[in-house]
Amino acid sequence: xxxxxxxxxxxxxxxxxxxxxxxxxxxxxxxxxxxxxxxxxxxxxxxxxxxxxxxxxxxxxxxxxxxxxxxxxxxxxxxxxxxxxxxxxxxxxxxxxxxxxxxxxxxxxxxxxxxxxxxxxxxxxxxxxxxxxxxxxxxxxxxxxxxx
Amino acid sequence: xxxxxxxxxxxxxxxxxxxxxxxxxxxxxxxxxxxxxxxxxxxxxxxxxxxxxxxxxxxxxxxxxxxxxxxxxxxxxxxxxxxxxxxxxxxxxxxxxxxxxxxxxxxxxxxxxxxxxxxxxxxxxxxxxxxxxxxxxxxxxxxxxxxx
DNA sequence: TTACTATATTTGTATATACAAATGTTGTAG
DNA sequence: CTACAACATTTGTATATACAAATATAGTAA
Numbered sequence: 001x002x003x004x005x006x007x008x009x010x011x012x013x014x015x016x017x018x019x020x021x022x023x024x025x026x027x028x029x030x031x032x033x034x035x036x037x038x039x040x041x042x043x044x045x046x047x048x049x050x051x052x053x054x055x056x057x058x059x060x061x062x063x064x065x066x067x068x069x070x071x072x073x074x075x076x077x078x079x080x081x082x083x084x085x086x087x088x089x090x091x092x093x094x095x096x097x098x099x100x101x102x103x104x105x106x107x108x109x110x111x112x113x114x115x116x117x118x119x120x121x122x123x124x125x126x127x128x129x130x131x132x133x134x135x136x137x138x139x140x141x142x143x144x145x146x147x148x
Numbered sequence: 149x150x151x152x153x154x155x156x157x158x159x160x161x162x163x164x165x166x167x168x169x170x171x172x173x174x175x176x177x178x179x180x181x182x183x184x185x186x187x188x189x190x191x192x193x194x195x196x197x198x199x200x201x202x203x204x205x206x207x208x209x210x211x212x213x214x215x216x217x218x219x220x221x222x223x224x225x226x227x228x229x230x231x232x233x234x235x236x237x238x239x240x241x242x243x244x245x246x247x248x249x250x251x252x253x254x255x256x257x258x259x260x261x262x263x264x265x266x267x268x269x270x271x272x273x274x275x276x277x278x279x280x281x282x283x284x285x286x287x288x289x290x291x292x293x294x295x296x
Numbered sequence: 297t298t299a300c301t302a303t304a305t306t307t308g309t310a311t312a313t314a315c316a317a318a319t320g321t322t323g324t325a326g
Numbered sequence: 327c328t329a330c331a332a333c334a335t336t337t338g339t340a341t342a343t344a345c346a347a348a349t350a351t352a353g354t355a356a
Binding site for chain 1: 315321
Protein backbone atom coordinates (compact mmCIF):
# COMPACT_ATOMS: atom_id res chain seq x y z
CA UNK A 1 0.00 0.00 0.00
CA UNK A 2 1.46 3.28 -1.08
CA UNK A 3 0.24 6.18 1.02
CA UNK A 4 0.72 8.83 -1.65
CA UNK A 5 -1.17 6.76 -4.21
CA UNK A 6 -4.09 6.05 -1.89
CA UNK A 7 -4.66 9.66 -0.90
CA UNK A 8 -3.65 10.88 -4.34
CA UNK A 9 -1.07 13.43 -3.39
CA UNK A 10 2.13 14.31 -5.16
CA UNK A 11 3.74 16.37 -2.42
CA UNK A 12 5.98 14.68 0.16
CA UNK A 13 4.36 14.09 3.55
CA UNK A 14 6.51 14.62 6.67
CA UNK A 15 7.55 11.27 8.14
CA UNK A 16 5.62 11.51 11.44
CA UNK A 17 2.42 12.51 9.68
CA UNK A 18 2.98 9.86 7.03
CA UNK A 19 3.38 7.21 9.71
CA UNK A 20 0.09 8.17 11.36
CA UNK A 21 -1.76 8.23 8.02
CA UNK A 22 -0.18 4.94 7.01
CA UNK A 23 -1.36 3.21 10.16
CA UNK A 24 -4.84 4.61 9.68
CA UNK A 25 -5.04 3.46 6.07
CA UNK A 26 -3.83 -0.05 6.89
CA UNK A 27 -6.29 -0.38 9.75
CA UNK A 28 -9.11 0.92 7.54
CA UNK A 29 -8.26 -1.80 5.08
CA UNK A 30 -8.17 -4.44 7.80
CA UNK A 31 -11.51 -3.36 9.22
CA UNK A 32 -13.07 -3.37 5.78
CA UNK A 33 -11.74 -6.79 4.81
CA UNK A 34 -12.66 -8.47 8.07
CA UNK A 35 -16.08 -6.83 7.95
CA UNK A 36 -16.60 -8.26 4.49
CA UNK A 37 -15.49 -11.70 5.63
CA UNK A 38 -18.14 -11.58 8.36
CA UNK A 39 -20.90 -10.11 6.22
CA UNK A 40 -22.27 -13.52 5.11
CA UNK A 41 -22.80 -14.36 8.78
CA UNK A 42 -24.65 -11.16 9.54
CA UNK A 43 -22.45 -10.09 12.43
CA UNK A 44 -20.26 -7.03 12.85
CA UNK A 45 -16.60 -7.21 13.81
CA UNK A 46 -17.56 -6.14 17.31
CA UNK A 47 -20.15 -8.87 17.65
CA UNK A 48 -17.60 -11.44 16.43
CA UNK A 49 -15.16 -10.08 18.98
CA UNK A 50 -17.67 -10.59 21.80
CA UNK A 51 -18.35 -14.16 20.70
CA UNK A 52 -14.63 -14.90 20.75
CA UNK A 53 -14.28 -13.47 24.24
CA UNK A 54 -17.19 -15.61 25.43
CA UNK A 55 -15.62 -18.73 23.96
CA UNK A 56 -12.39 -17.83 25.73
CA UNK A 57 -14.28 -17.99 29.00
CA UNK A 58 -14.43 -21.77 28.64
CA UNK A 59 -17.93 -22.20 29.94
CA UNK A 60 -17.64 -19.54 32.63
CA UNK A 61 -20.14 -16.75 32.05
CA UNK A 62 -18.84 -13.24 31.39
CA UNK A 63 -20.20 -10.11 32.99
CA UNK A 64 -20.82 -6.97 30.98
CA UNK A 65 -17.80 -5.37 32.58
CA UNK A 66 -15.61 -8.30 31.54
CA UNK A 67 -16.69 -7.91 27.93
CA UNK A 68 -16.03 -4.20 28.07
CA UNK A 69 -12.53 -4.73 29.42
CA UNK A 70 -11.56 -7.27 26.83
CA UNK A 71 -13.04 -5.75 23.73
CA UNK A 72 -10.57 -4.42 21.20
CA UNK A 73 -12.66 -1.34 20.72
CA UNK A 74 -14.08 -0.23 24.04
CA UNK A 75 -17.62 0.98 23.81
CA UNK A 76 -20.21 2.24 26.21
CA UNK A 77 -23.12 0.32 24.78
CA UNK A 78 -22.10 -3.28 25.19
CA UNK A 79 -25.71 -3.88 26.21
CA UNK A 80 -27.03 -3.20 22.72
CA UNK A 81 -24.25 -5.26 21.18
CA UNK A 82 -25.25 -8.25 23.30
CA UNK A 83 -28.91 -7.56 22.45
CA UNK A 84 -28.13 -8.24 18.81
CA UNK A 85 -26.33 -11.51 19.59
CA UNK A 86 -29.23 -12.50 21.83
CA UNK A 87 -31.64 -11.90 18.96
CA UNK A 88 -29.60 -14.26 16.79
CA UNK A 89 -29.60 -16.88 19.53
CA UNK A 90 -25.82 -16.84 19.77
CA UNK A 91 -25.71 -15.92 23.48
CA UNK A 92 -27.95 -16.02 26.52
CA UNK A 93 -28.12 -13.53 29.36
CA UNK A 94 -29.24 -14.03 32.96
CA UNK A 95 -29.17 -11.83 36.01
CA UNK A 96 -26.37 -12.87 38.35
CA UNK A 97 -27.78 -14.58 41.46
CA UNK A 98 -25.09 -13.49 43.88
CA UNK A 99 -25.12 -9.88 42.76
CA UNK A 100 -28.27 -8.84 41.02
CA UNK A 101 -26.60 -5.74 39.55
CA UNK A 102 -24.55 -7.95 37.29
CA UNK A 103 -25.62 -10.04 34.34
CA UNK A 104 -24.05 -13.25 33.15
CA UNK A 105 -23.58 -13.79 29.45
CA UNK A 106 -22.86 -17.16 27.88
CA UNK A 107 -22.30 -18.31 24.34
CA UNK A 108 -24.85 -20.88 23.18
CA UNK A 109 -24.15 -24.03 21.19
CA UNK A 110 -25.64 -22.31 18.18
CA UNK A 111 -23.25 -19.42 18.82
CA UNK A 112 -20.29 -21.79 19.07
CA UNK A 113 -21.21 -23.45 15.78
CA UNK A 114 -21.61 -20.11 14.03
CA UNK A 115 -18.37 -18.85 15.53
CA UNK A 116 -16.45 -21.81 14.15
CA UNK A 117 -17.63 -20.92 10.66
CA UNK A 118 -16.82 -17.25 11.13
CA UNK A 119 -13.37 -18.16 12.41
CA UNK A 120 -12.56 -19.87 9.17
CA UNK A 121 -13.55 -16.83 7.15
CA UNK A 122 -11.75 -14.40 9.42
CA UNK A 123 -8.58 -16.47 9.65
CA UNK A 124 -8.48 -16.72 5.87
CA UNK A 125 -9.00 -12.99 5.57
CA UNK A 126 -6.25 -12.30 8.10
CA UNK A 127 -3.85 -14.60 6.28
CA UNK A 128 -4.68 -12.77 3.09
CA UNK A 129 -3.99 -9.38 4.64
CA UNK A 130 -0.68 -10.58 6.02
CA UNK A 131 0.34 -12.59 2.98
CA UNK A 132 3.28 -10.39 2.10
CA UNK A 133 4.80 -10.41 5.58
CA UNK A 134 7.21 -13.06 6.82
CA UNK A 135 7.05 -14.23 10.41
CA UNK A 136 10.09 -12.12 11.27
CA UNK A 137 8.52 -9.07 9.72
CA UNK A 138 5.35 -9.62 11.73
CA UNK A 139 7.45 -9.84 14.87
CA UNK A 140 9.31 -6.66 13.92
CA UNK A 141 6.00 -4.91 13.28
CA UNK A 142 4.66 -5.97 16.66
CA UNK A 143 7.78 -4.66 18.37
CA UNK A 144 7.42 -1.31 16.66
CA UNK A 145 3.74 -1.14 17.59
CA UNK A 146 4.69 -1.76 21.22
CA UNK A 147 6.21 1.71 21.19
CA UNK A 148 2.82 3.40 20.97
CA UNK B 149 1.41 -0.70 24.34
CA UNK B 150 1.12 -4.31 25.37
CA UNK B 151 -1.66 -6.11 23.53
CA UNK B 152 -2.27 -8.71 26.20
CA UNK B 153 -2.53 -6.07 28.90
CA UNK B 154 -4.93 -3.89 26.94
CA UNK B 155 -7.38 -6.65 26.14
CA UNK B 156 -6.73 -8.33 29.48
CA UNK B 157 -5.95 -11.81 28.32
CA UNK B 158 -3.44 -14.27 29.74
CA UNK B 159 -3.44 -16.75 26.88
CA UNK B 160 -1.01 -16.35 24.00
CA UNK B 161 -2.50 -14.91 20.79
CA UNK B 162 -1.32 -16.37 17.45
CA UNK B 163 1.09 -13.97 15.75
CA UNK B 164 -1.07 -13.08 12.72
CA UNK B 165 -4.10 -12.37 14.87
CA UNK B 166 -1.95 -10.47 17.37
CA UNK B 167 -0.58 -8.31 14.55
CA UNK B 168 -4.06 -7.40 13.36
CA UNK B 169 -5.26 -6.62 16.88
CA UNK B 170 -2.12 -4.64 17.58
CA UNK B 171 -2.63 -2.44 14.54
CA UNK B 172 -6.25 -1.89 15.49
CA UNK B 173 -5.39 -0.92 19.05
CA UNK B 174 -2.67 1.50 17.97
CA UNK B 175 -4.95 3.15 15.43
CA UNK B 176 -7.74 3.40 18.01
CA UNK B 177 -5.32 5.21 20.26
CA UNK B 178 -4.23 7.53 17.45
CA UNK B 179 -7.80 8.36 16.49
CA UNK B 180 -8.71 9.04 20.09
CA UNK B 181 -5.70 11.28 20.78
CA UNK B 182 -6.03 13.30 17.61
CA UNK B 183 -9.76 13.60 18.19
CA UNK B 184 -9.06 14.99 21.65
CA UNK B 185 -6.48 17.42 20.27
CA UNK B 186 -9.14 18.76 17.89
CA UNK B 187 -11.98 18.83 20.41
CA UNK B 188 -11.25 22.42 21.55
CA UNK B 189 -11.73 23.54 17.95
CA UNK B 190 -15.05 21.78 17.53
CA UNK B 191 -14.05 19.83 14.41
CA UNK B 192 -13.80 16.11 13.84
CA UNK B 193 -10.72 14.42 12.45
CA UNK B 194 -12.50 14.12 9.10
CA UNK B 195 -13.35 17.79 9.00
CA UNK B 196 -9.73 18.65 9.81
CA UNK B 197 -8.66 16.33 7.03
CA UNK B 198 -10.86 18.15 4.53
CA UNK B 199 -9.49 21.53 5.59
CA UNK B 200 -5.95 20.26 5.07
CA UNK B 201 -6.82 18.98 1.62
CA UNK B 202 -8.33 22.34 0.73
CA UNK B 203 -5.22 24.18 1.89
CA UNK B 204 -3.15 21.81 -0.23
CA UNK B 205 -5.08 23.04 -3.25
CA UNK B 206 -3.22 26.35 -2.97
CA UNK B 207 -6.13 28.53 -3.84
CA UNK B 208 -7.57 26.22 -6.47
CA UNK B 209 -11.06 25.08 -5.50
CA UNK B 210 -11.67 21.39 -4.90
CA UNK B 211 -14.63 19.45 -6.22
CA UNK B 212 -16.50 17.00 -4.05
CA UNK B 213 -14.97 14.13 -5.95
CA UNK B 214 -11.46 15.49 -5.28
CA UNK B 215 -12.14 15.58 -1.57
CA UNK B 216 -13.50 12.07 -1.67
CA UNK B 217 -10.44 10.77 -3.46
CA UNK B 218 -7.98 12.35 -1.08
CA UNK B 219 -9.64 11.69 2.22
CA UNK B 220 -7.90 9.21 4.48
CA UNK B 221 -11.18 7.62 5.29
CA UNK B 222 -13.36 7.49 2.20
CA UNK B 223 -16.97 8.24 2.91
CA UNK B 224 -20.10 8.61 0.91
CA UNK B 225 -21.40 11.66 2.61
CA UNK B 226 -18.78 14.26 1.96
CA UNK B 227 -21.66 16.65 1.37
CA UNK B 228 -22.71 16.60 5.00
CA UNK B 229 -19.10 16.92 6.14
CA UNK B 230 -18.70 20.06 4.05
CA UNK B 231 -22.07 21.30 5.36
CA UNK B 232 -20.61 21.36 8.85
CA UNK B 233 -17.51 23.28 7.76
CA UNK B 234 -19.73 25.69 5.87
CA UNK B 235 -21.75 26.30 9.04
CA UNK B 236 -18.55 27.21 10.87
CA UNK B 237 -17.53 29.55 8.05
CA UNK B 238 -14.35 27.60 7.34
CA UNK B 239 -15.20 26.90 3.69
CA UNK B 240 -17.43 28.23 0.96
CA UNK B 241 -19.20 26.31 -1.76
CA UNK B 242 -20.30 27.45 -5.20
CA UNK B 243 -21.74 25.63 -8.18
CA UNK B 244 -19.12 25.19 -10.89
CA UNK B 245 -19.85 27.50 -13.83
CA UNK B 246 -18.39 25.31 -16.55
CA UNK B 247 -20.11 22.17 -15.32
CA UNK B 248 -23.12 22.78 -13.16
CA UNK B 249 -23.08 19.23 -11.82
CA UNK B 250 -19.94 20.00 -9.91
CA UNK B 251 -19.44 22.22 -6.89
CA UNK B 252 -16.32 24.11 -6.00
CA UNK B 253 -15.20 24.21 -2.41
CA UNK B 254 -12.67 26.68 -1.05
CA UNK B 255 -11.17 27.25 2.35
CA UNK B 256 -11.91 30.73 3.73
CA UNK B 257 -9.46 32.99 5.53
CA UNK B 258 -11.24 32.15 8.73
CA UNK B 259 -10.74 28.48 7.90
CA UNK B 260 -7.05 29.02 7.22
CA UNK B 261 -6.58 30.78 10.55
CA UNK B 262 -8.41 28.06 12.44
CA UNK B 263 -6.48 25.38 10.59
CA UNK B 264 -3.18 26.89 11.63
CA UNK B 265 -4.21 26.61 15.27
CA UNK B 266 -5.45 23.06 14.81
CA UNK B 267 -2.21 22.12 13.11
CA UNK B 268 -0.24 23.07 16.17
CA UNK B 269 -2.39 20.90 18.38
CA UNK B 270 -2.39 17.96 15.97
CA UNK B 271 1.34 18.13 15.31
CA UNK B 272 2.02 18.17 19.04
CA UNK B 273 -0.29 15.21 19.50
CA UNK B 274 1.38 13.30 16.67
CA UNK B 275 4.83 14.00 18.12
CA UNK B 276 3.57 12.73 21.45
CA UNK B 277 2.23 9.53 19.92
CA UNK B 278 5.50 8.91 18.11
CA UNK B 279 7.77 10.03 20.95
CA UNK B 280 9.26 6.59 21.53
CA UNK B 281 10.14 5.96 17.90
CA UNK B 282 13.40 7.05 16.30
CA UNK B 283 13.41 8.26 12.71
CA UNK B 284 14.83 4.93 11.56
CA UNK B 285 12.11 3.06 13.39
CA UNK B 286 9.45 5.20 11.75
CA UNK B 287 10.97 4.43 8.38
CA UNK B 288 11.05 0.72 9.20
CA UNK B 289 7.41 0.88 10.30
CA UNK B 290 6.39 2.60 7.06
CA UNK B 291 8.17 -0.07 5.04
CA UNK B 292 6.36 -2.83 6.88
CA UNK B 293 3.04 -1.06 6.42
CA UNK B 294 3.71 -0.88 2.68
CA UNK B 295 3.24 -4.64 2.65
CA UNK B 296 -0.48 -4.35 3.33
C1' DT C 297 -35.20 17.55 -30.75
C1' DT C 298 -35.72 13.25 -28.06
C1' DA C 299 -34.18 9.44 -25.66
C1' DC C 300 -30.61 7.37 -23.42
C1' DT C 301 -26.42 6.91 -20.75
C1' DA C 302 -22.95 8.71 -17.82
C1' DT C 303 -21.46 11.86 -14.34
C1' DA C 304 -21.53 14.54 -9.86
C1' DT C 305 -23.66 15.34 -5.96
C1' DT C 306 -27.32 15.03 -2.57
C1' DT C 307 -30.64 12.80 0.31
C1' DG C 308 -33.00 8.94 2.91
C1' DT C 309 -32.54 5.36 5.91
C1' DA C 310 -30.51 2.10 8.83
C1' DT C 311 -26.94 1.06 11.83
C1' DA C 312 -22.93 2.30 14.76
C1' DT C 313 -20.73 4.84 18.19
C1' DA C 314 -19.84 8.30 21.99
C1' DC C 315 -21.26 10.52 26.01
C1' DA C 316 -24.17 11.59 29.71
C1' DA C 317 -27.97 10.66 32.56
C1' DA C 318 -31.05 7.28 34.61
C1' DT C 319 -32.12 2.91 36.87
C1' DG C 320 -31.66 -0.60 40.06
C1' DT C 321 -28.69 -2.95 43.50
C1' DT C 322 -25.32 -3.36 47.12
C1' DG C 323 -22.40 -2.04 50.96
C1' DT C 324 -21.69 0.83 54.89
C1' DA C 325 -21.61 4.63 58.31
C1' DG C 326 -24.32 6.44 61.77
C1' DC D 327 -33.03 0.70 60.10
C1' DT D 328 -32.01 4.84 57.16
C1' DA D 329 -29.39 7.60 54.31
C1' DC D 330 -25.92 7.81 51.25
C1' DA D 331 -22.18 6.60 48.26
C1' DA D 332 -20.45 3.16 45.06
C1' DC D 333 -21.29 -0.07 41.55
C1' DA D 334 -23.14 -2.42 37.21
C1' DT D 335 -25.86 -1.95 33.65
C1' DT D 336 -29.25 0.27 30.74
C1' DT D 337 -31.31 3.96 28.20
C1' DG D 338 -31.66 8.55 25.74
C1' DT D 339 -29.79 11.50 22.59
C1' DA D 340 -26.74 13.39 19.34
C1' DT D 341 -23.54 12.54 15.93
C1' DA D 342 -21.09 9.54 12.61
C1' DT D 343 -20.92 6.35 9.03
C1' DA D 344 -22.36 3.04 5.28
C1' DC D 345 -25.15 1.96 1.53
C1' DA D 346 -28.63 2.66 -1.76
C1' DA D 347 -31.71 5.51 -4.17
C1' DA D 348 -32.83 10.04 -5.94
C1' DT D 349 -31.83 14.38 -8.25
C1' DA D 350 -29.82 17.27 -11.54
C1' DT D 351 -26.74 18.13 -15.33
C1' DA D 352 -24.11 16.95 -19.38
C1' DG D 353 -22.85 14.38 -23.49
C1' DT D 354 -24.23 11.68 -27.48
C1' DA D 355 -26.58 9.00 -30.97
C1' DA D 356 -30.58 8.74 -33.96
